[in-house]
Every structure is written in C-alpha cells, then in structure tokens.
Amino acid sequence: MSTVQNGDSVKVHYTGTLTNGEIFDSSAGREPLAFTVGAGQMIPGFDAGVVGLTVGDKKTINIPAAEAYGEWQQENTIPFPKTNVPADMQLEVGQMLTLNNDQGQQFNVVVTEIQDEVVILDANHPLAGKDLVFDVELVELTPAPGKIIL
Structure with missing residues (x-):
C-alpha cells in the first residue's frame, strides 16, 4: 500500500483546533481538502504531518506556531x-x-x-502565534506523476 510522500496529491478530512480545544476550521459536512504535499499550498506543519499516511489512516498533528502561520509580529x-x-x-x-x-x-x-x-x-494572520492541532483522516492518495509504487 502506498504512503504519502512529497509531490503526491491527497484529500483529507480535518478538524483544526487551538490547544484549548476551540475549533477554528473543519471539513465536516464539506468535500475533503485536496492539495499536493510539499507544494507550498499548506502550512509547513500540515504538509509534514500527512507524510507517511496511507488511505484510511487517522492522525492528530500538533503544529507549533512557527510551522503554522508564524509568530505574531x-x-x-x-x-x-x-x-x-x-x-x-x-x-x-x-x-x-x-x-x-x-x-x-x-x-x-x-x-x-x-x-x-x-x-x-x-495585519498578522488571525492564527499567528498560536500552536494548532489538526485531527486528519487521509481519504484519497494519488501518487505523484512518475512515482514508482512498490
């Protein structure tokens, strides 16, 4: 079974919370979030957090502010x-x-x-300076073009 690597296209369901449990975003009731891993479409900690997952995996990703929206400046x-x-x-x-x-x-x-x-x-991002927690579920994985799957 293939695992997520940089360059792969993925779809995930997610719930994003602050460390106090307050939900700031979720894909619940919507289409899963689609992105290419490592392409700069997501905050760095989210990108890194899905690497290694296989379809159906669920994971909690703890992302420090520096790997999310940066520190408040x-x-x-x-x-x-x-x-x-x-x-x-x-x-x-x-x-x-x-x-x-x-x-x-x-x-x-x-x-x-x-x-x-x-x-x-x-003008800081509203989540700047905040550590984030994402509960994610990988629902689809499309390997990067030219990727050899063993």
Missing part, C-alpha cells in the same frame, strides 16, 4: 491615519477590514485600537 501592526478612513465608516475594535497594498493586492487586517489621530490595524 509587532511590525505587522499598522498605524493608519484616521483622515484616510471614509467619513461615513464607523470603526470598532475587533472589526475586520480589507486593505490594498502598493501593488494592489488585498489583505485582511483587524482594528485593534482607535486613537485620536490613527487607527491601529493588525
């Missing part, structure tokens, strides 16, 4: 001038906004503080 907070906020927009701490960078790419930020002249926005 202060330099990813943005003091945004209130003069650039539309006059009719009501801002609240915890509100999620979408901004465009100089190249026109969109990214999400969260309002963390409202000061007199600026709004402090956090």
